[in-house]
Amino acid sequence: EPPKEVTINSKTYPVDPEWFNVSSTILNLTSRKLHLQKDHPVSITRQIIESVFPSPTYLAYNNLDPVVSTHENFDSLGFPPNHPGRAKTDTYYINGTTLLRTHTSAHEAELFKASKSPGYLISADVYRRDEIDKSHYPVFHQMEGARVWDRNTVPNGDVVSAVYKDLEALPKHDMIIEDPNPPFHPDRNPLQPSHSAEEAEAVGKHLKRSLELMVAEIFKRVKESHARAGIQHGSEPLKVRWVEAYFPFTSPSWELEVWYQDGWLEILGCGVSQQHILRDAGVASQIGWAFGLGLERIAMLLFQIPDIRLFWSRDERFLGQFRGVEGDWGKMRPFVGFSRHPACYKDVSFWLPGHGGGGAGAAGGRGGEGEWHENDLMEVVRDVCGDVVEDVVMMDSFTHPKTGRRSVCYRVNYRSLERTLTNEEANGLHERVKGEMVGRLGVEIR
Ligand code: PHE
Numbered sequence: 001e002p003p004k005e006v007t008i009n010s011k012t013y014p015v016d017p018e019w020f021n022v023s024s025t026i027l028n029l030t031s032r033k034l035h036l037q038k039d040h041p042v043s044i045t046r047q048i049i050e051s052v053f054p055s056p057t058y059l060a061y062n063n064l065d066p067v068v069s070t071h072e073n074f075d076s077l078g079f080p081p082n083h084p085g086r087a088k089t090d091t092y093y094i095n096g097t098t099l100l101r102t103h104t105s106a107h108e109a110e111l112f113k114a115s116k117s118p119g120y121l122i123s124a125d126v127y128r129r130d131e132i133d134k135s136h137y138p139v140f141h142q143m144e145g146a147r148v149w150d151r152n153t154v155p156n157g158d159v160v161s162a163v164y165k166d167l168e169a170l171p172k173h174d175m176i177i178e179d180p181n182p183p184f185h186p187d188r189n190p191l192q193p194s195h196s197a198e199e200a201e202a203v204g205k206h207l208k209r210s211l212e213l214m215v216a217e218i219f220k221r222v223k224e225s226h227a228r229a230g231i232q233h234g235s236e237p238l239k240v241r242w243v244e245a246y247f248p249f250t251s252p253s254w255e256l257e258v259w260y261q262d263g264w265l266e267i268l269g270c271g272v273s274q275q276h277i278l279r280d281a282g283v284a285s286q287i288g289w290a291f292g293l294g295l296e297r298i299a300m301l302l303f304q305i306p307d308i309r310l311f312w313s314r315d316e317r318f319l320g321q322f323r324g325v326e327g328d329w330g331k332m333r334p335f336v337g338f339s340r341h342p343a344c345y346k347d348v349s350f351w352l353p354g355h356g357g358g359g360a361g362a363a364g365g366r367g368g369e370g371e372w373h374e375n376d377l378m379e380v381v382r383d384v385c386g387d388v389v390e391d392v393v394m395m396d397s398f399t400h401p402k403t404g405r406r407s408v409c410y411r412v413n414y415r416s417l418e419r420t421l422t423n424e425e426a427n428g429l430h431e432r433v434k435g436e437m438v439g440r441l442g443v444e445i446r
Helices: 024-029 041-050 106-114 157-169 197-228 275-281 293-301 307-312 316-322 374-390 423-441
Strands: 004-007 011-014 058-061 066-068 092-096 098-100 119-127 139-150 176-178 238-247 252-261 263-273 286-295 344-353 391-400 407-415
Touching: 011 092, 024 374, 041 119, 041 139, 041 293, 092 275, 106 119, 106 139, 106 275, 106 286, 139 157, 139 197, 139 293, 157 197, 197 238, 197 252, 197 263, 197 286, 197 293, 238 263, 252 275, 263 275, 263 293, 275 286, 286 293, 293 307, 344 423, 374 391, 374 423, 407 423
Parallel strands: 058 119, 176 238
Antiparallel strands: 004 011, 066 098, 092 098, 119 139, 139 286, 238 252, 252 263, 263 286, 344 407, 391 407
């Protein structure tokens, strides 16, 4: 029953039923482009970050197609063939070689190759099959940035001096920075063979200062916006920390975290770009850095937006609160929530598909359960209920001692952001969810 082909942003792609797992709910969201909607909080957040990375040094690409190849999304970046992110349970596929990008890094190769400026920014919608809760939505928006220096064009071929000169030209800030990490580490965060220690250290310093300045700008806006609503933050300088990380496409790599409301909040991932990406893009003489971050997470902070579903709302009570803010950030204020509607919890217990392990002796012990993944349940709930479900939580799980079959129980929280659901309505949705679970996932309701 999947279609023969799908059309996304007026381009048509052949569907392979073996791979195709993009529901119509998701397909419909490919045209929304929240990051480009005037006065939308995702778009305002994008513009605040863009202001820290000005042209002509950084060129912004905001209209790249969400449909990319497995090569662009994974292979070109150095993801191994067995990387879990490639699984059909995690990624939306159109066919075996075509998918909805899971991150903006899918465009690194093409933009390094285009080489129109020493730096670029990408803002775009990205797609990941995931759980349902207040901070996860299968479509969200990322911003990627990169900066390179070319050994062939910097004065005397001296990248190190060129990078330090650019670093000197960056503004200062008064944040408190915790950075106990060495510039690179042989095991945890290695220097790339084609980089000198001095080069990697210089590029890493430019990367860190650039991103600290971005965080300083965001949190200046957070503070001002909150102050307009009488929320005070105190006068202590902002505290951030750098943590070592791993990405297949950068080394060394880090994450940047900010101290916010008594906890460390992860803001972004970044690192020194893997040289093979630049080499494959035909610009082997360049060296540089890249970062990526989620725009919703920052927008939620800027505007105190409590539930990620709100970004997709067309309700004036939501959209109206940001009108006129684009181009006048002095008007930015925290979102004032609409009155919360009551939650309506419904449980569903079921046997997973397959026949269990055939007893304790069976190899693997997981029996015929290979077909089951929680994300498939999440997708059914989204398809049937749209944005009416707030979260889906596993309550219980047990394996039958004799048959080896596994039974699980999930609790679905039916709560619209916009109106009160009647119990009949929630019951009707829940029955349809159960029906689809049986039909599409092959589970047995208990
Ligand atoms: N693409 C990474 C992610 O989605 C973020 C990233 C971008 C990390 C660029 C390093 C460099 O998590």
